[in-house]
Amino acid sequence: MEGTKLISVEKVTCTHVRVPLLTPFVTATETVTERESLIIEVVDGDGICGYGECVAFSTPWYTEETVYTAKYALKEWLLPKVCEETYKHPREFFESTRQYKGNYMAKASVDLALWDLYAKKQQVPLSSLIGMNRSQVEAGIVIATETEGQMLADISKAIEKGYKRYKIKISPGNAFDRVQAVRRKYPDLPLMVDANGTFSTDQQDELEKLDRFSLLMIEQPFDTSRWLAHQQLTKQLATPICLDESIDSVEAFELAIALEAADVYVVKVGRVGGLSEALRLANMAHGNGVPLWLGGMVELGISRAHNVAFATHPAFRYPPDLSETSRYVAEDVTAPPVVVEKGYIQTRTEAGIGFKVKREWMQSYRIDEWSVSVN
Ligand SMILES: [Mg+2]
Structure with missing residues (x-):
């Protein structure tokens, strides 16, 4: 089964959201009261969607990457790249981005979306x-x-x-x-x-x-x-x-x-x-x-x-x-x-990540969004 269906992304959308936390998350170096995040949606020619999330924080207290540096890397290099290429397996995306140093949290968000898509195409749970x-x-x-x-x-x-x-x-x-x-x-x-x-x-x-x-x-x-x-x-x-x-x-x-x-x-x-x-x-x-x-x-x-x-x-x-x-x-x-x-x-028994992604939620908490499509 593995590797028999090609992954060919026709459109990828990045949604920047900001959500209040119910209680602050307090560490020695930062208190997080709102969680910003970038949600990545990839869609293939059959209309199957895969989802990933960028886990960088708003400021560089945990790693040097932030939501804002990740957003830049996604916009400039990573999202155009995923639309240009066709993969046999999700791991090929990370390999194909080795020319761009670092930016691992940005890369991860796309990699995760491709894994979800890959599992859904095979109609199996990601696990x-x-x-x-x-x-x-x-x-x-x-x-x-x-x-x-x-x-x-x-x-x-x-x-x-x-x-x-x-x-x-x-x-x-x-x-x-x-x-x-x-x-x-x-x-x-x-x-x-x-x-x-x-x-x-x-x-x-x-x-x-x-x-x-x-x-x-x-x-x-x-x-x-x-x-x-x-x-x-x-x-x-x-x-x-x-x-x-x-x-x-x-x-x-x-x-x-x-x-x-x-x-x-x-x-x-x-x-x-x-x-x-x-x-x-x-x-x-x-x-x-x-x-x-x-x-x-x-x-x-x-x-x-x-x-x-x-x-x-x-x-x-x-x-x-x-x-x-x-x-x-x-x-x-x-x-x-x-x-x-x-x-x-x-754990989930449905295909891919096994959870429904709520578009209305994304609209409520969205502060920015853009898409890249195959020409
Ligand atoms: Mg730790």
């Missing part, structure tokens, strides 16, 4: 092209609040939903207190922390003190390119060290494995250039027995839908950052909403 035939995947949650009190309240609500794994955000000065506060109340909670690269090696003693709390892992303590500092801390602490922001490509992952820079890794589909590259990375992790899990981006429904499918991949050893729709937005671009029941999310 069946990726992973195992799982009817459900585990749900994990990120608690990113301003105050310690709110953090504990959010954890308590998430426990009622049965989430399988809990992550709190930390930064220098609050790490020990926050973890201690959670552990006093929930000594056995499957808990991990994410520093988003905010610690310097001079502040390492606070991280060392976390070793007593039986955390699942400490995620991205130091800045993105601090390979040797991470390698050193991995040797030093009993708690597993995890790299997130540092893994910005398959090649960065190869380097990390060679350096033994961490014990565990996060893959984010957007950050590594799309599902094609993320699958290459996941297969590499699986083949090498390297623990991997799937990260989230406070994304909207289309990226979430792709993640539900990708979460079925056998490489993943921990529950993903995958929570329910109502955690972030009142109404999403996709239907039905993703829900968590007893700690699980159902």
